Amino acid sequence: MSRIGKLPITLPSSVSVNVGDNNLITVKGPKGELHQQVHPDMKISVEDGTLTIERPSESKEHKSLHGLYRSLINNMTIGVSEGFRKELELIGVGFRVTNTGQLLELSLGLSHPIFLELPQEVKVETKMERNKTPKIILESCDKQLIGQVCAKIRSFRKPEPYKGKGVRFVGEEVRRKSGKTAATAK
Secondary structure (H helix, E strand, O other), X not given: OHHHHHOOEEOOOOXXXXXXXXXXXXXXXXXXXXXXXXXXXXXXXXXXXXXXXEOOOOOHHHHHHHHHHHHHHXXXXXXXXOOEEEEEEEEOOOOEEEEEOOEEEEEOOOOXXXXXXXXXXXXXXXXXOOOOXXXXXXXXOOHHHXXXXXXXXXXXXXXXXXXXXXXXXOOOOOOOOOOOOOOOOO
């Protein structure tokens, strides 16, 4: 992880970074604003459109924190400038999805529909087209939040290995198992 931490982060022209007291970093861009509290031992400097993080010692803890915070801040700059997008598809007979604002309604073959209230930072769009699998498209500037929302939606019906039914990411390969085989005649 220490090699990742040494790489400088180039800041796009539309992104501004502010290092406040107690190492609170605020990143602002066209897609939004994010905050991250950084360990007090790490030294952060912003010069000429590049952000660098320095560690005080070569200890294992400082090396791991160095790479961690570099990755987090890099994800923040990408998020506020370009944003993150995840697409989920529902594979199964009768699986449906609709949204009204931030409320997502999922019909996943259970005896009841599932309602999920999404955070305001996540933009949601659903697509239900004839002869195509229903899709959920999520967009946000916060990579951690969008990943957590995707994991929550996926946890309602994970793809199973026999028929492949469930909620999965678009393009995800599900390892399939063969079912029961007929008993051999003696």
